[in-house]
Structures are given as C-alpha cells and as structure tokens.
Amino acid sequence: MCTSNLISTCLLCRSDDCTRAKYSAHYPSRRGSLPSSKAMNDKVESACEVLSKAMEEEDPERLLCPILSCLVKGGDKGGGAEEALMRLDKIRSESVFEMLLA
Secondary structure (H helix, E strand, C coil), X not given: CHHHHHHHHHHHHCCCCCCCCCCHHHCHHHCCCCCCHHHHHHHHHHHHHHHHHHHXXXXXXXXXXXXXXXXXXXXXXXXXXXXXXXXXXXXXXXXHHHHHHC
C-alpha cells in the first residue's frame, strides 16, 4: 500500500511536463513553447481521475491511501477533499458499527 501511494503522490505532485523537464533528452521533438498552466492542471486532474478509477476497480480497500491522494490532488473533477473526507467518515462509521456487533 505504501509503495502505490508513494508512486501516485510522486507522479501527481508535479504539474510540469516531464517530457520537457526531467526526461527532455528522450523527447527532442517536444522542445519549444511550454503548455499553459491550465493545461498542466488539467493533466493532473485527468491523471488522478484515471488512476483512481483503475485503483477502485482493482482493490479499493488495499489501495485506499493512493485513491484518497488522487481524490484530493484531482480537485473538484475527481471529487476533491470533500469526497476523500466522506470516504474516511464512512469507513470510520463502518468500523464503529462492526465493533458494536462484535
């Protein structure tokens, strides 16, 4: 769980174009004008949306931390911090209910 959260956090914390920064030597055709900051924000939101959907289908319990990271980083398009907090509250409520039944 920690590895997948670390990977998603590292990928999504930067809103720059990695083909023009860290890996620019591998993309010589991409040199030139930089995309707008809105385009970069849209990139992060889109990546968060795709990643969280894939993780939800794979194993939502095991991948909870990276899913929450994607929700928060993805902004309103991905559900945002409010959606992440609602999920945490639901999990907490279910845990309390299970403890009462035990």
